[in-house]
Amino acid sequence: MSAGKIDFGYTFNEVHQRAESQLSRRLNGLLLNWYDGTLGHYIGSHRDSPKNLIIVCPIVTISFGEERIFRLRRWRSPGSPKIDLPITHGSVVVVPHETNQTFTHQVPAFRKWRGKRVSVTIRGFEVAARQ
Secondary structure, eight states: OOTTOOOOSSOHHHHHHHHHHHTOTTOOEEEEEEEEGGGTOOEEEEOOOOTTBOTTSOEEEEEEESOEEEEEEETTOTTOOOEEEEEOTTOEEEEOHHHHHHEEEEEOOOTTOOSEEEEEEEEOBOOOOOO
């Protein structure tokens, strides 16, 4: 990995195909998020919107680049313990539908991480029939 570049080792199509073959053939949506530690990038606590999601499909996130923390907490449970998962280059986090409904997740900013990271999130969406 060099400054400003991240070596993925795979094309996004290969990442998607692997998720489909190993987790669910119904995974059909891909989202990329870019994080730059020098700019303080993070994603706050949230649950993914269930709108149009296929409930039997998990939400899959693959991390490329610098290590970060993927934090889970019970939704609407003030003071509940946090679960911090270190995610390194190539880490895969699989969030089942039930977990997305009962927990929030986030990637908080930490001063010690100043590098770059890309997360690839793959979801299964209901596809409306074409007219």
